[in-house]
Amino acid sequence: MAITKILTIGDSGVKFSGKHLEQAVSYILDREKTQGGRLVTGINCQPGKAYEQMAATKRKYGKTDKRQGYHLIISFEAGEASPDTAFEIIWKFVEEYLGQEYEAVLAVHDNTAHVHGHIIFNSVNYHNGRKYRYEKGDWAKKIQPITNRLCEEYGLSTIEIEEHGRKRNELRDGKFIWREMIQRDVEACIMQAESFEEFLDLMVEKEYDIKQNKYLAVKPKGMQRFCRCKSLGEDYTEERIRERIRMESLETYAKRNREQNPHTIEPPGDEFLRRTKLTGIQKTYYTKICRLRHLERLPYSKAWEYREEIRKMQEVHEKYLFLVKNGIHSLTELAAARDNLKEKAAECGKERRELYREKRQMAPLFSVADKMLELAPAEKSYQAGDKFFEKEHLRYQALEGQLRSEGYSLEEIEMLRKKYKDKGSGIYERQREIRKRLKMAGEMIAEFTESLERARDRQEEKTEQEMSRNSRSQK
Numbered sequence: 001m002a003i004t005k006i007l008t009i010g011d012s013g014v015k016f017s018g019k020h021l022e023q024a025v026s027y028i029l030d031r032e033k034t035q036g037g038r039l040v041t042g043i044n045c046q047p048g049k050a051y052e053q054m055a056a057t058k059r060k061y062g063k064t065d066k067r068q069g070y071h072l073i074i075s076f077e078a079g080e081a082s083p084d085t086a087f088e089i090i091w092k093f094v095e096e097y098l099g100q101e102y103e104a105v106l107a108v109h110d111n112t113a114h115v116h117g118h119i120i121f122n123s124v125n126y127h128n129g130r131k132y133r134y135e136k137g138d139w140a141k142k143i144q145p146i147t148n149r150l151c152e153e154y155g156l157s158t159i160e161i162e163e164h165g166r167k168r169n170e171l172r173d174g175k176f177i178w179r180e181m182i183q184r185d186v187e188a189c190i191m192q193a194e195s196f197e198e199f200l201d202l203m204v205e206k207e208y209d210i211k212q213n214k215y216l217a218v219k220p221k222g223m224q225r226f227c228r229c230k231s232l233g234e235d236y237t238e239e240r241i242r243e244r245i246r247m248e249s250l251e252t253y254a255k256r257n258r259e260q261n262p263h264t265i266e267p268p269g270d271e272f273l274r275r276t277k278l279t280g281i282q283k284t285y286y287t288k289i290c291r292l293r294h295l296e297r298l299p300y301s302k303a304w305e306y307r308e309e310i311r312k313m314q315e316v317h318e319k320y321l322f323l324v325k326n327g328i329h330s331l332t333e334l335a336a337a338r339d340n341l342k343e344k345a346a347e348c349g350k351e352r353r354e355l356y357r358e359k360r361q362m363a364p365l366f367s368v369a370d371k372m373l374e375l376a377p378a379e380k381s382y383q384a385g386d387k388f389f390e391k392e393h394l395r396y397q398a399l400e401g402q403l404r405s406e407g408y409s410l411e412e413i414e415m416l417r418k419k420y421k422d423k424g425s426g427i428y429e430r431q432r433e434i435r436k437r438l439k440m441a442g443e444m445i446a447e448f449t450e451s452l453e454r455a456r457d458r459q460e461e462k463t464e465q466e467m468s469r470n471s472r473s474q475k
Contacts (some may be wrong), residue, residue, distance in 0.1 A: 067131065078114050327435075375399070
């Protein structure tokens with residue numbers, strides 16, 4: 001699995017506008033990180049003179065200011081790709097994404113547990129002087145799909161682009177605050193509005209920003225990005241909202257939601273709190289939850305003002321449930337649970353590597369199947385009587401014979417491919433959950449150890465004060 005990130009390299013704001021670009025190029029060419037420079041190459045430039053040649057192109061077209069370049073980072077899962085494999089993938093990525101249009105220098109760093117590659121390219125086109133333009137959504141539409149396809153070609157796992165993007169948004173804007181808040185406000189405005197235009201006005205009155213392009217999107221005060229209404233559910237598309245405005249009213253809404261209270265934020269359900277006997281470290285986190293329960297009484301419409309407290313409550317609640325579900329009552333038991341999670345993480349890693357070895361062995365047959373799928377429309381036309389595709393038919397038959405000689409049909413190969421993909425996804429999800437719990441356990445150990453040290457310091461200070469008082473009274 002490889003995740004691609006794209007960063008911008010801006011004007012340094014001083015006389016030497018390309019300072020940041022020069023520093024970035026120098027950083028990725030570090031010989032200690034690239035096997036003495038073996039894992040380095042350039043396109044349309046020499047790696048050692050990359051910055052000078054990029055700067056010359058900028059001067060040639062009179063574009064020496066503002067955006068200087070771009071920095072792509074492709075990070076691979078630990079132990080999944082060798083430095084040489086990573087280098088091949090990154091080279092192919094540059095050939096496909098940039099072609100021969102820009103001066104670029106690329107390097108693979110193998111000095112960390114995760115092999116990763118760096119690509120730095122000029123912001124100015126080498127041939128026509130046009131500046132590279134990154135459009136919103138290019139990561140999901142162009143960049144990561146190339147990385148995923150190349151990973152599949154080399155038998156590596158891939159990431160789910162939509163899922164990854166959704167999780168990034170949750171980490172940035174909060175996991176459970178905005179969705180509920182936006183849904184409630186949309187519901188309230190639907191019930192009060194007599195037309196779609198009035199609905200939009202009511203949302204604006206609630207301090208929402210509105211964006212009407214292909215999809216209706218809204219952004220409450222305090223949220224960093226717009227939220228497409230259709231992502232809230234099928235009842236929140238623009239078409240459905242218009243329909244609901246015509247069909248629904250305050251009376252129908254009240255009847256449907258008579259038992260609900262839409263005016264407070266409810267903390268996560270705590271099904272363990274009352275029936276579980278609390279001991280040791282569990283009491284510490286239960287106490288933290290109690291201290292944060294005042295959030296129940298705060299109005300949801302002002303959630304953006306105390307979003308950090310809500311996020312903190314969610315984190316504390318997850319840690320508490322982790323302790324209760326795993327029967328952890330002491331720091332010693334927590335450390336043992338962490339060690340057990342480390343072992344499980346290692347087992348998952350081993351299982352993934354074995355799966356990738358199997359996939360690599362099948363890669364030649366997958367390649368044959370891919371070629372057959374490309375020829376499938378022509379083969380279908382030939383079978384329907386179109387002799388124009390006879391050449392393609394003969395190629396299709398030859399490829400089919402290759403699979404048959406190995407004991408497989410095209411359908412069986414596709415089933416096998418799906419089996420590997422599903423198994424890899426399952427391992428990845430299990431590994432992701434284990435890492436989440438492992439991180440949680442590590443944080444709790446650090447927090448509890450720190451609290452014990454503070455308690456010990458307070459006790460020592462108290463003892464010293466008592467000894468001092470006793471000493472003075474004896475005198």
